[in-house]
Amino acid sequence: MSSYSLANLFRHGLGGHKGWKPAWRDPEPKAEYDAIIVGGGGHGLASAYYLAKNHGFTNIAVLEKGWIGGGNTGRNTTIVRSNYLLDANAKFYEHGMKLWEGLSQDLNFNVMFSQRGVLNLAHSKGQLETFRRRGNAMRLNGVDAELLNRDDVAAFCPELDISKTARFPVEGGLLQRRGGTARHDAVAWGYARAADRRGVDIIQNCEVTGIRRDQRGVAGLETSRGYIACRRVGLAVAGHSSQLAAMADVRLPIESHVLQAMVSEPVKPCLDTVITFGAAHLYVSQSDKGELVMGGDIDGYNSYAQRGNLAIIEHVAACLVALFPQFSRLRILRTWGGIMDMTMDGSPIIGTTPVPGLFLNGGWCYGGFKATPASGWVFAHTMATGQPHALNADLNLDRFHTGRVLDERGAGPYPWLH
Template sequence: MSAHDPADGLPEHPERLWSSPEPERSYDVVIVGGGGHGLATAYYLARNHGITNVAVLEKGWLAGGNMARNTTIIRSNYLWDESAGIYEHALKLWEGLEDDLGYPLLFSQRGVLNLAHSLQDVREGVRRVNANRLNGVDAEWLDPGEVGEVCPIVNVSPDVRHPVLGATYQPRAGIAKHDHVAWGFARAAAAMGVHLIEHCEVTGIDVEGGRVRAVQTTRGRIAAGRVALCAAGHSSVVAGLAGVELPLQSHSLQALVSDLLEPVHPTVVMSNAVHVYVSQAHKGELVMGAGIDACNSYRQRGAFHIIERQMAAALELFPVFARAHVLRTWGGVVDVSPDASPVVGLTPVDDLYVNCGWGTGGFKATPGVGWCFAHTVAHGEPHPLNAPFSLERFTTGALVDEHGAAAVAH
């Protein structure tokens, strides 16, 4: 990582933010996947548990997968107690993370609006607000006039195809700069002795006597006391190397940014019915996302018809953007579980742990799941906040159904 211009909001570093060591032949913990979750897990293993003989293996470059391809929304206003617990834990960590890491993350608590366009949306929104308040999560119900006060550029006219009947509002929610988050975690973990090894693809997982022993990589065999999988959309492929079948489907999730605009969009606006969510990045570009592509895919790009619908939906809500131009589009590979909630915990293979199934909600959970997954790996048992998200729930039936929260983006 080279030096940066202080005008970009980053400190000037004449040296690399982390080193690129050759892999050792063995580690206490090997983390597969160098995205936000893998880096956060490594950091909290070292910080909270004193486990520093750790390697993070990334087949490409650090944070080059979904971490670099998400739309950076951070919120905790989930319906079910289990989801609210882990996401609110994450949000509280976000609020002190810049000081903790000693690195600027551009965390901006500008609030999130979830719009309601039908009476059913209104009922579900009010129910969620009440559930949030019971869980100590900040939440408000706004009528259309109040929506217009929070975000004046939203079209709240009653005579449109999808009229805004109200919205849930979480004032503490917001956005952060995804690259800075990854760099902050990587820098802090490396400073405590964690090895960050790029261009090292895992091609096999050695299991003997029901226990994980090592990983096979493009840079040789690496023995491991414990292996933690944080491979996002490729989690089912990597877990399959150890004979573990995960109930996941991988899809492409598209997003796009516009050219640079003056500051006009003060918050984050999401709409399940219209299927679009919009925020404005620090530099000025609009950041927009939509629902996932229906077909299963490992492609990091999507289909044109999704983008076309996304633009039509955005203009329904924001007529002021009619003359904006699309600058670039991209896709990430998201892993979706049957109940649209993550899988975090133990596997049938001893000392093999999995963190996956986040679908479109992985970024906002980064510090929270890193904290909880590090506890799980360090102690060999789930942290109370991720215990409900065990793999066994798909046989016991104790599902955490968050499909309503996942219709557009987590």
């Protein structure tokens, strides 16, 4: 399969662009694989890619019940950042940020990574002080962070209403300039194409219906396209991790909740960064098509319905108008929902399970997209060696048994942190 380059674009142009081949194959499942990843979203495809690239696996499959990138990979608000407080999270997400910075070249696929900055707004002196602490913690971990005062915020994002009469006047903010956005579908497609070029079988419309085990651990998977033998299985099915794990009698500290996102009608460029609202919950950026992309809280009760409640949409829109009064006449074009694995401490789970040969990548709460490259990197390592990578050693499932939970928000030892 030819690589994407200016020379090839020119060459195919001479042929009327009729010579392009599909970006990945559509293979039949084999009887046996060395490693199978369940879930063809960004995380699953990235894991397969790094298993092939970093660990030399050649006989890998990704099983996807629908089409690749059709779950939460295609439903998020595309924000990439690594502004975490705790060491374990900061190091993991910063590794991801470094992978993002070279991802388009590595995959030979333009993921449209745009480091337009992520600015978290503070609306009180106390909040600004907690941001100062977070920023200092980030800098100690080698992550870029800048504390902005009110005038800096006004200069960085003139569109914001920073007047003293705003509903929640802005005191300042914490800026990560290397943060930004990426094209979410391109991330799935780029990893799929790159993995396929290294021989990974991407099998769509193939639903896992059972996990067969023997004395040694996992033996294979029952699927809608027949039984497939495999002794090394990774689950990357966030939203439905509990269902897949239950097939191997593993119970998880996870609840499934719906998170909504929405876009406005497209307008000319008017917002060149990512803004998060510190007084209530809103994150907003502008897509390359011109839509304002935004989201807020989960609806707040267990749900497997990929649709949500109007109350949250109204809340998100109200937050937007509080920050940007000039957007009040924009219309909401589209809203949708995705199902989140909400863990009990608000941090993800990547690692081994009590079943030998079964690995779990899930519990992304609603921060999974930015983690895609790092998640694939460490999950591939964990699956290949049977041991966690240094970067995901603390993100293990066992932490709920040992008490070493990762309470990023600093809300204390409370099990229901979402």
